Amino acid sequence: MISRRTIxxxxxxxxxxxxxxxxxxxxxxxxANERSCYYADVDGIGEKVGFxxxxxxxxxxxxxYVVMDPDDKVILEGVAEKQGDYIFTANQVGEYSFCFENExxxxxxxxxxxIMVESEPRRVLSAQQQPLKEHTSSLEESTYKISGxxxxxxxxxxxxxxxHHRNYSTVLSTQSRIFWFTILECVIIVAMSxxxxxxLKTFFSRSGR
Numbered sequence: 787m788i789s790r791r792t793i794x795x796x797x798x799x800x801x802x803x804x805x806x807x808x809x810x811x812x813x814x815x816x817x818a819n820e821r822s823c824y825y826a827d828v829d830g831i832g833e834k835v836g837f838x839x840x841x842x843x844x845x846x847x848x849x850x851y852v853v854m855d856p857d858d859k860v861i862l863e864g865v866a867e868k869q870g871d872y873i874f875t876a877n878q879v880g881e882y883s884f885c886f887e888n889e890x891x892x893x894x895x896x897x898x899x900x901i902m903v904e905s906e907p908r909r910v911l912s913a914q915q916q917p918l919k920e921h922t923s924s925l926e927e928s929t930y931k932i933s934g935x936x937x938x939x940x941x942x943x944x945x946x947x948x949x950h951h952r953n954y955s956t957v958l959s960t961q962s963r964i965f966w967f968t969i970l971e972c973v974i975i976v977a978m979s980x981x982x983x984x985x986l987k988t989f990f991s992r993s994g995r
Contacts, residue, residue: 812824812897812898812899812900812901813842813896813897813898814896814897814899815894815895815896815897816849816886816888816894816895816896816897817888817894818888818891818892818893818894819888819889819891819892820888820889821885821886821887821888821889822885822886823883823884823885823886824883824884824885824899824901825881825882825883825884826881826882826884826901826903827880827881827882827903828876828878828879828880828881828882828903829879830876830879831876831877831878831879832875832876832877833875833876833903833904834873834874834875834876834903834904835873835874835875835876835882835901835902835903835904836871836872836873836900836901836902836903836904837853837862837870837871837872837873837874837884837899837900837901837902838869838870838871838872838899838900838902838944839851839869839870839886839897839898839899839900840868840869840870840897840898840899840944840947840948841868841869841895841896841897842896842897842898842948842951842952842955843895843896843951843952843954843955844891844893844894844895844896844955845891845892845893845895847868847895847952847955848866848867848868848891849866849867849868849886849887849888849891849895849897850863850864850865850866850867850886850887850888850889850890851863851864851867851870851884851885851886851887852864852885852887853872853882853883853884853885854882854883854885855876855877855878855880855882856878856879856880856881856882857878858883861874861882862874869948871941876903884899884901886899896951898944898947898948898951
């Protein structure tokens with residue numbers, strides 16, 4: 787009988803062997819009127835490159851971005867985007883650049899982004915071979931299903947993480963506005979009280995005369 791530890795080990799090895807992934811998950815602060823670039827190396831033609839970003843806080847949660855290949859040819863670009871999730875195929879080997887631009891905005895931006903380079907080994911079938919599903923064991927199929935579910939969970943976590951940061955930023959902004967509005971209201975009340983006292987004092991002084 788196969789033990790639970792053996793099954794879990796097989797699943798882990800299957801997930802690791804299903805795809806060779808090189809990923810970078812970062813959180814960075816981009817100041818006003820600044821530009822910041824990050825780079826990823828692609829070692830083979832046809833590799834999948836994933837690019838995800840989300841503005842967590844700052845201004846209206848907008849940022850400009852551009853993705854370029856090793857020849858500085860634009861692959862992806864956007865203006866005033868709040869978030870994005872893209873996958874493209876690398877047609878060249880070399881260094882790809884992922885740049886964020888905050889030059890058109892006056893507030894600092896907190897960015898959360900992932901850069902992933904994935905090389906999936908594909909099984910080549912000859913004419914005599916049967917379809918792939920007949921050669922794939924049930925354990926291997928379960929591994930791919932679990933991998934897909936994990937990817938879905940990861941995307942959901944990123945979505946809620948972004949919503950949490952944006953809502954928190956909105957709460958802080960609203961709290962700051964309420965605070966300064968209360969201070970202004972107190973100053974106006976004190977000023978009106980002093981003006982009323984001065985008016986009454988002037989009125990009775992003139993009446994006495």
